[in-house]
Structure formats: structure tokens, C-alpha cells
Amino acid sequence: CSLFFIIGIGTQMVLSPEIERLLLIVVFLPNVVMAWKFGWQGGVLSGLLGSMMITIARQVGVGFSNLVELEIFLATQALLGIGLGIAISRQQHLAQNLHHYRQRLEAELAARRALAEKLIHTEEDTRKSLARELHDEIGQNITAIQIQSQLVKRARDPAQTQAAASQINDLARRIHHSTRQLLRQLRPPALDELSFKEALHHLLNEFAFAERGIRCRFDYRLTATPESETVRFTLYRLLQELLNNVCKHADASEVAIALYQQGTLLRLEVKDNGIGISPDKMAGFGIQGMRERVSALGGELTLESQRGTRVIVNLPTNLQQTAG
Structure with a gap:
């Protein structure tokens, strides 16, 4: 210079x-x-x-x-x-x-x-x-x-x-x-024959938690049924897979389920007091497949494995929002 x-x-x-x-x-x-x-x-x-x-x-x-x-x-x-x-x-x-x-x-x-x-x-x-x-x-x-x-x-x-x-x-x-x-x-027939809330309760009854010695609490706090059929089907399947993991692998005595809306997101939480999931075993529990399914809809799945397992799923209430 x-x-x-x-x-x-x-x-x-x-x-x-x-x-x-x-x-x-x-x-x-x-x-x-x-x-x-x-x-x-x-x-x-x-x-x-x-x-x-x-x-x-x-x-x-x-x-x-x-x-x-x-x-x-x-x-x-x-x-x-x-x-x-x-x-x-x-x-x-x-x-x-x-x-x-x-x-x-x-x-x-x-x-x-x-x-x-x-x-x-x-x-x-x-x-x-x-x-x-x-x-x-x-x-x-x-x-x-x-x-x-x-x-x-x-x-x-x-x-x-x-x-x-x-x-x-x-x-x-x-x-x-x-x-x-x-x-x-x-396709689960309950989604066509029952309301969304009743279909989820029917799903819980199929797992017969009481006979397995597992105390189950379900907190359904949605004021309106999700409009998107894809969202309803995805939430049903995710809950089915998560509860299947609890019954087969968690060795838990309690499981708590919550479904509610937070802003523009639907949140599904499944928490148990079992043995948890180690990172090297997540593939065997189908976690990655569930995460990819949620991600494809513009949502997010997070997993916490301390003092049991806690899975949180966030899905947009309107799938058209994911296209923006």
C-alpha cells in the first residue's frame, strides 16, 4: 500500500x-x-x-x-x-x-x-x-x-x-x-371406525398394560382432532412403535403418554421408567426410522435416555407449512 x-x-x-x-x-x-x-x-x-x-x-x-x-x-x-x-x-x-x-x-x-x-x-x-x-x-x-x-x-x-x-x-x-x-x-381400522382419541385409547387397550404389570397414564389434551390424515396416521403409528418398544425392551413398571398442541406444533411424549436405550442399540429399536419419518413431515424427534426413556415428537399441525 x-x-x-x-x-x-x-x-x-x-x-x-x-x-x-x-x-x-x-x-x-x-x-x-x-x-x-x-x-x-x-x-x-x-x-x-x-x-x-x-x-x-x-x-x-x-x-x-x-x-x-x-x-x-x-x-x-x-x-x-x-x-x-x-x-x-x-x-x-x-x-x-x-x-x-x-x-x-x-x-x-x-x-x-x-x-x-x-x-x-x-x-x-x-x-x-x-x-x-x-x-x-x-x-x-x-x-x-x-x-x-x-x-x-x-x-x-x-x-x-x-x-x-x-x-x-x-x-x-x-x-x-x-x-x-x-x-x-x-392401515389400522380403528382410525376409520373410531374418533382419533378413541382410536388411541383402543390402541392402548390392545397392549394390555395392566396384565403386563405396567401402569399406564394417557394425557390427551387436544381440543380438536388434527385435520391432516397423514398426521393422524403418523401419530398413531409412532405411538404404536414406541409402546411396542416399552413392552419388549424397557422392563418398565410405568409409562406416561401425553399428546397436546404447543403453538403450531403437535407434541407427543412417551416416557417410561425402564432401563433406557444405549446409543449403539437405537437402530434395533427403530428410532432412526421413526426419526426419518417425522423429519419427512417437517417435524423433529428427540430421545432422552436417563432414568428411563423419554421420546418427544413434534409435528406441524398443518403439513402445508413444511412446504414453505
Whole structure:
């Protein structure tokens, strides 16, 4: 920076007055360089140094014999340095923000691609499981019914006919039971047949906590049923999976459930006094899958595992908010 000033002043000492003023551009160059490199701070510093060097040069009789001309030049130089510095600082700040937003966008896109791939694999696994159940349970039982029906046609003994009919009836019951189980896996019928609150109470009754020696408290504080069917279904499935973990792994004697609205969020809390979950075992409890499901809806799932396990799920009341 000082080198530019020294060159400019030294040149003025040896060149004719007719062209020496053109070399004042050399004095402005440090403003541009310093402003570009250090922003408005560099512009201010360059202006101060330039003013100092020009003042010293005037004292030794080099250029700017006119005081008014000197003042105008110093003011122009200072304003130029500060203006350039502010403009460049703003540009650099905008560039940094743009880079930051681009990184966030790339990370978000990568996460969404990974989630989409996982959803595709999950859907395919569900189809395979459904096909296997249909083949193993329903398909084989239908084949057995066909065999028994042929025996009925050929049977002449009433006792043999009665036995075949009884077998057919038993197989039909198995098919009915398997079908209901498959339908429950695809969609809980309670969500269609009962209110949302009643469906959740029905779910709790299915776990038979009293028979397991577990005291269960359910605090339902929603004043209105969630409008989104996706939210209702997700809350039902999450509660089902969390309570399944409590029954299978927690070794708990108490479980407390709370569902309420906090601002624009629906909050589901499930807390037990069991043995907790160590971080290396979370995959086996389906925590990551639940977290991804909640995240896909714009929500958040947090887990605390001290003195038992506490899971908190926050979901937006209106899924359209997640699109903004």
C-alpha cells in the first residue's frame, strides 16, 4: 500500500507539472486494492495512509501547492476508499451467504434423495412381506380348502363329511384372521371406525398394560382432532412403535403418554421408567426410522435416555407449512 504512494510521489518529483496530475491515479490504486482485500476497514486505512503521505509530500514541496485542491483530493480519496470498501464488503457478504445457502441446499437435496431411496426400499420390503404373507397364509389355506371340498364331494360317510366341513370352517377362520392382520398392517381400522382419541385409547387397550404389570397414564389434551390424515396416521403409528418398544425392551413398571398442541406444533411424549436405550442399540429399536419419518413431515424427534426413556415428537399441525 505504501509502495504505491511512494511511487506516485516520487514520480511527481521528476516529471513535468503538465502530466504529473495523471499519476494521481497511482495514489488511488491502494484504495481499490485494500478495499478489495479487507473491505471497508481496508478502505479507511488506505485513505488515512494516503492522506498522511500526501500531507508529508506537500510539506516537502511536492505537488498540491493549492490548499483547497489538496482538501478536495483528500476528501475524494477518503470517500472513494470508504465507498469501495462498503460495496465490496457487501458483495463479499452476499457471496458468503450465497455459498452457505448453496451448501445447505445441497445437503438438503442429498438428505431428501437418501430419504426417497429409503422409502422406495421400505415400500418394496412391504410388498415382499405382503406377498409372502399372502402366499404362506392365505394361499396355502385356500389350497387346503379346495382339497377338503373335493373330499366332501367324494365322501359317503356323514362323519367324514362333517370332519371335512369342520376343517374347511377352521381354514376359513384362519384366512379371515390373516386378512385382518394384513389389513391392520396396511392401515389400522380403528382410525376409520373410531374418533382419533378413541382410536388411541383402543390402541392402548390392545397392549394390555395392566396384565403386563405396567401402569399406564394417557394425557390427551387436544381440543380438536388434527385435520391432516397423514398426521393422524403418523401419530398413531409412532405411538404404536414406541409402546411396542416399552413392552419388549424397557422392563418398565410405568409409562406416561401425553399428546397436546404447543403453538403450531403437535407434541407427543412417551416416557417410561425402564432401563433406557444405549446409543449403539437405537437402530434395533427403530428410532432412526421413526426419526426419518417425522423429519419427512417437517417435524423433529428427540430421545432422552436417563432414568428411563423419554421420546418427544413434534409435528406441524398443518403439513402445508413444511412446504414453505
